[in-house]
Amino acid sequence: EVQLVQSGAEVKKPGESLKISCKGSGYSFTKSWIGWVRQMPGKGLEWMGIIYPGDSDTRISPSFQGQVTISADKSISTAYLQWSSLKASDTAMYCCVMGTTLDYFDYWGQGTLVTVSS
Amino acid sequence: SYVLTQAPSVSVAPGQTARISCGGNNIGSKSVHWYQQKPGQAPVLVVCADSDRPSGIPERFSGSNSGSTATLTISRVEAGDEADYYCQVWDTNSDRCVFGGGTKLTVL
Numbered sequence: 001e002v003q004l005v006q007s008g009a010e011v012k013k014p015g016e017s018l019k020i021s022c023k024g025s026g027y028s029f030t031k032s033w034i035g036w037v038r039q040m041p042g043k044g045l046e047w048m049g050i051i052y053p054g055d056s057d058t059r060i061s062p063s064f065q066g067q068v069t070i071s072a073d074k075s076i077s078t079a080y081l082q083w084s085s086l087k088a089s090d091t092a093m094y095c096c097v098m099g100t101t102l103d104y105f106d107y108w109g110q111g112t113l114v115t116v117s118s
Numbered sequence: 119s120y121v122l123t124q125a126p127s128v129s130v131a132p133g134q135t136a137r138i139s140c141g142g143n144n145i146g147s148k149s150v151h152w153y154q155q156k157p158g159q160a161p162v163l164v165v166c167a168d169s170d171r172p173s174g175i176p177e178r179f180s181g182s183n184s185g186s187t188a189t190l191t192i193s194r195v196e197a198g199d200e201a202d203y204y205c206q207v208w209d210t211n212s213d214r215c216v217f218g219g220g221t222k223l224t225v226l
Binding site for chain 1: 119213220
């Protein structure tokens with residue numbers, strides 16, 4: 001059974017750094033794509049970026065380029081989404097997604113709620 | 119950049135057919151995928167590659183794609199189908215994923 005298990009909810013202050021995780025199991029982690037989708041409160045889905053852990057090929061949405069870092073540690077089948085300096089506008093639910101091709105996302109994680117507030 | 123346009127809402131009575139559209143420039147030349155998101159839950163893939171159904175998705179869900187519009191069709195709508203539905207493509211020109219704005223399906 002494919003599972004994407006994300007780290008728990010986070011509450012941070014503006015300017016703080018954060019790294020959230022997504023552990024994949026039940027499939028070949030190095031032969032699939034894993035990425036991140038943002039959903040702000042009451043809003044739609046926004047694609048942030050995606051990585052192929054097998055060779056670290058990474059694609060980032062221009063909307064998020066320079067704002068976040070996407071990485072993966074294939075030794076522990078875990079992908080990461082990282083911020084160096086959070087803003088209040090980063091408050092959102094972040095879902096990790098997995099696709100056997102780059103085209104679409106077969107599986108979604110349960111989501112990690114990030115709240116940034118002073 | 120490539121844009122996908124969806125109507126904000128669609129309403130249908132139980133047992134009827136719901137059609138949710140997704141418009142885009144020459145979208146018929148792209149592969150379109152659809153996700154269902156129920157309140158408080160993560161999205162689920164319900165149709166991929168225009169008209170394929172992943173394992174476990176009821177046959178009531180079907181898709182089509184031609185010209186400038188892709189359509190998700192839900193036959194014999196049930197109360198449990200009430201959700202937000204998003205279309206999605208991978209735009210090879212810009213090498214990025216694009217989501218439509220989502221359509222809220224209300225079952226009357």
